[in-house]
Amino acid sequence: MKYQDEYRDPKLAGSIVEAIRKKSDTPVRFMEVCGTHTVAIFRSGLKELLPKTITLISGPGCPVCVTATQDIDRAIMLCQERDVIVATFGDLMRVPGSESSLQQEKARGADVRMVYASFDALELARQHRDRRVVMLGIGFETTVPTIAAAVYQAHQESLDNFMVLSAHKLLPPALETLLSADEVNIDGFLCPGHVTTIIGTEPYQDVVDRHGKSCAVSGFEPVDILQSIYMLVCQIEEGRCEVEIQYSRAVDAKGNPRARQLMEEVFEPADTLWRGLGHISQSGLKLRKKYMAHAAESHFALTVPSARELPGCRCGEVLRGVCTPLECGLFRKNCTPINPYGPCMVSSEGTCAAYYKYHQD
Amino acid sequence: MTPRIQMDHGAGGRASQELVARTFMPALENPILSELNDSALLELQGLSLAMSTDSYVVDPIFFPGGDIGSLAVHGTVNDLAMRGAQPLFLSVGFILEEGLELADLERLVDSMASAAREAGVQVVAADTKVVERGKADRIFINTAGVGAIPPGVKVAGQNGRAGDIVLMNGPMGDHGVAVLSKREGLSFQTEIRSDSASLNGLVNEMLEASQEIHVLRDPTRGGVATALNEVAQQSGVGIQLDEVRLPIRPGVSAACELLGLDPLYVANEGKLLALVAPEEAELVLDAMRQHPLGRESCIIGEVVSEHPGRVILKTEIGGSRIVDMLSGEQLPRIC
Numbered sequence: 001m002k003y004q005d006e007y008r009d010p011k012l013a014g015s016i017v018e019a020i021r022k023k024s025d026t027p028v029r030f031m032e033v034c035g036t037h038t039v040a041i042f043r044s045g046l047k048e049l050l051p052k053t054i055t056l057i058s059g060p061g062c063p064v065c066v067t068a069t070q071d072i073d074r075a076i077m078l079c080q081e082r083d084v085i086v087a088t089f090g091d092l093m094r095v096p097g098s099e100s101s102l103q104q105e106k107a108r109g110a111d112v113r114m115v116y117a118s119f120d121a122l123e124l125a126r127q128h129r130d131r132r133v134v135m136l137g138i139g140f141e142t143t144v145p146t147i148a149a150a151v152y153q154a155h156q157e158s159l160d161n162f163m164v165l166s167a168h169k170l171l172p173p174a175l176e177t178l179l180s181a182d183e184v185n186i187d188g189f190l191c192p193g194h195v196t197t198i199i200g201t202e203p204y205q206d207v208v209d210r211h212g213k214s215c216a217v218s219g220f221e222p223v224d225i226l227q228s229i230y231m232l233v234c235q236i237e238e239g240r241c242e243v244e245i246q247y248s249r250a251v252d253a254k255g256n257p258r259a260r261q262l263m264e265e266v267f268e269p270a271d272t273l274w275r276g277l278g279h280i281s282q283s284g285l286k287l288r289k290k291y292m293a294h295a296a297e298s299h300f301a302l303t304v305p306s307a308r309e310l311p312g313c314r315c316g317e318v319l320r321g322v323c324t325p326l327e328c329g330l331f332r333k334n335c336t337p338i339n340p341y342g343p344c345m346v347s348s349e350g351t352c353a354a355y356y357k358y359h360q361d
Numbered sequence: 362m363t364p365r366i367q368m369d370h371g372a373g374g375r376a377s378q379e380l381v382a383r384t385f386m387p388a389l390e391n392p393i394l395s396e397l398n399d400s401a402l403l404e405l406q407g408l409s410l411a412m413s414t415d416s417y418v419v420d421p422i423f424f425p426g427g428d429i430g431s432l433a434v435h436g437t438v439n440d441l442a443m444r445g446a447q448p449l450f451l452s453v454g455f456i457l458e459e460g461l462e463l464a465d466l467e468r469l470v471d472s473m474a475s476a477a478r479e480a481g482v483q484v485v486a487a488d489t490k491v492v493e494r495g496k497a498d499r500i501f502i503n504t505a506g507v508g509a510i511p512p513g514v515k516v517a518g519q520n521g522r523a524g525d526i527v528l529m530n531g532p533m534g535d536h537g538v539a540v541l542s543k544r545e546g547l548s549f550q551t552e553i554r555s556d557s558a559s560l561n562g563l564v565n566e567m568l569e570a571s572q573e574i575h576v577l578r579d580p581t582r583g584g585v586a587t588a589l590n591e592v593a594q595q596s597g598v599g600i601q602l603d604e605v606r607l608p609i610r611p612g613v614s615a616a617c618e619l620l621g622l623d624p625l626y627v628a629n630e631g632k633l634l635a636l637v638a639p640e641e642a643e644l645v646l647d648a649m650r651q652h653p654l655g656r657e658s659c660i661i662g663e664v665v666s667e668h669p670g671r672v673i674l675k676t677e678i679g680g681s682r683i684v685d686m687l688s689g690e691q692l693p694r695i696c
Binding site: 001004008009010013014042043044045046047048049103104106107108116222223226336337338348356357358359360 | 365366367368369375376379605611614615618620621668673674675676677678679680681682683685688
């Protein structure tokens with residue numbers, strides 16, 4: 001398949017690994033921010049090809065994993081309403097809330113539908129005018145424009161039974177929080193390619209200028225990731241610190257202004273709670289006044305008791321890169337993909353799930 | 362919260378395995394059932410018989426390359442064939458939803474009849490139940506089958522040995538992707554057709570070519586990854602796969618990429634995995650390639666004594682990783 005096979009080419013991968021080995025001298029720690037990167041790194045067995053000088057740490061970029069328990073509880077509360085269809089991306093189904101999960105509620109009779117796109121949820125709303133369809137708005141800047149487009153369209157069609165529970169997250173404030181906390185030693189970031197197609201590289205300039213961390217915007221195939229690691233190694237060995245784009249076949253430094261315009265038309269920044277990172281100011285999104293009719297909170301009282309952190313669960317630390325899943329006492333014992341205790345085990349892009357599925361002890 | 366059945370329990374992966382171990386086995390256990398093979402081995406008055414049963418709930422009931430009728434024959438015939446048995450007799454149970462169009466039922470029954478003829482099996486017992494609209498989804502079918510195991514044939518999930526070569530009779534994931542492509546709310550254009558077929562003819566050719574076929578397994582729900590994990594556990598061996606050798610059609614690969622699926626976990630209905638002694642592997646491979654359902658047969662890996670119970674994949678770029686069983690539901694109602 002084009003744009004895939006050439007980025008999995010064993011020879012090319014081998015030569016980049018060789019170049020990294022030659023160049024790398026200083027021990028460094030790079031964080032891959034995005035869950036898709038984490039999975040690609042594990043699936044390709046890439047870690048074992050790298051020299052010992054390079055440590056890869058997984059970051060907070062799995063949207064399901066950073067969704068707060070309270071937001072899951074809100075979704076569960078909504079699906080218990082008789083006239084509600086909850087539409088969600090698949091991974092969210094099994095994330096445990098305080099008492100239950102969407103999947104368990106579905107087994108008890110709730111109408112929870114898995115959709116692949118926000119417009120599928122819109123279609124559900126058109127087909128079921130007598131019911132209220134709530135799309136769970138989860139994800140970073142990559143998915144936000146599609147949700148925004150669905151809200152915009154619903155507004156145009158006066159489809160007043162379509163609404164969104166917005167638990168969206170913005171990436172730059174999370175990076176800032178991570179760096180300000182200073183609890184993890186990071187020398188550089190593998191920046192998320194798909195988020196960057198939307199936001200462009202400007203938000204990373206702060207990471208470079210104020211925090212002195214190297215950045216490489218990376219694609220998702222093994223060769224992409226290896227090349228990005230090589231870029232970061234070169235920056236550090238040559239004493240440079242800048243934002244470089246490896247994923248140039250998809251990313252423009254300016255991002256996608258049209259998508260951002262749509263986002264800004266429909267949403268405005270709001271404070272939000274992250275699992276693992278806590279409250280971060282202006283790091284989430286809520287619907288603007290004009291579109292409030294499509295906000296779940298306009299139709300339902302969404303107050304839920306503040307959720308207790310799961311005792312013993314180290315997902316928060318895993319999300320901040322403070323520890324690896326192997327250091328968590330629950331991993332593989334009380335926490336497995338079948339009976340996940342914490343969110344990082346649930347999502348297919350979660351760090352714990354990736355360790356469970358692919359890591360050889 | 363009261364534990365309830367969830368879709369995961371029917372996906373053929375780890376949750377299904379747990380349900381079997383915790384709920385079914387304690388109540389129903391006996392030495393034959395405990396072997397957990399695709400079909401049971403019955404030793405009666407000097408005869409070796411294989412027996413199997415399977416229920417079919419695929420949605421949609423007609424899909425590119427097949428339908429629920431032919432699938433209900435192929436699936437059970439294949440479970441028998443994976444024991445090296447000659448499938449002989451089938452029983453059929455229909456659960457029909459009120460309102461199902463009679464013409465659809467007739468089409469499905471015709472399809473079953475021709476699948477049975479092709480496989481050389483007779484349907485010798487049948488039952489029909491009708492439930493109210495909404496209590497089933499158009500039609501569910503159960504089939505059970507009995508076959509005779511020829512003398513000298515010893516094929517079972519426990520028989521894998523270090524050194525065995527792992528063969529497969531063609532590309533993986535066709536069935537799952539074909540069914541998905543017609544799923545409501547998910548339709549996409551593809552040329553991929555289900556591989557649904559009876560494999561007993563192919564197995565005959567293989568068994569004639571060699572007595573050193575140790576394990577046969579059809580990678581249905583849960584796909585190649587789950588089937589090989591089961592074999593690794595049953596035989597107490599490790600299995601090493603080579604990513605560059607895994608046969609996957611470009612259309613299946615593209616669809617999986619798009620939907621976030623791993624082809625190693627996507628269902629097949631006309632594929633088998635064979636663990637064969639290394640010295641006879643080429644012989645068996647040649648025999649497979651002579652058969653219409655084995656033209657694209659290839660070697661995908663080998664059995665090792667290291668990491669017993671585990672499947673390890675050598676990746677395209679030269680790394681390695683675990684290939685685990687299917688953990689959650691990848692796709693519901695695929696067969």
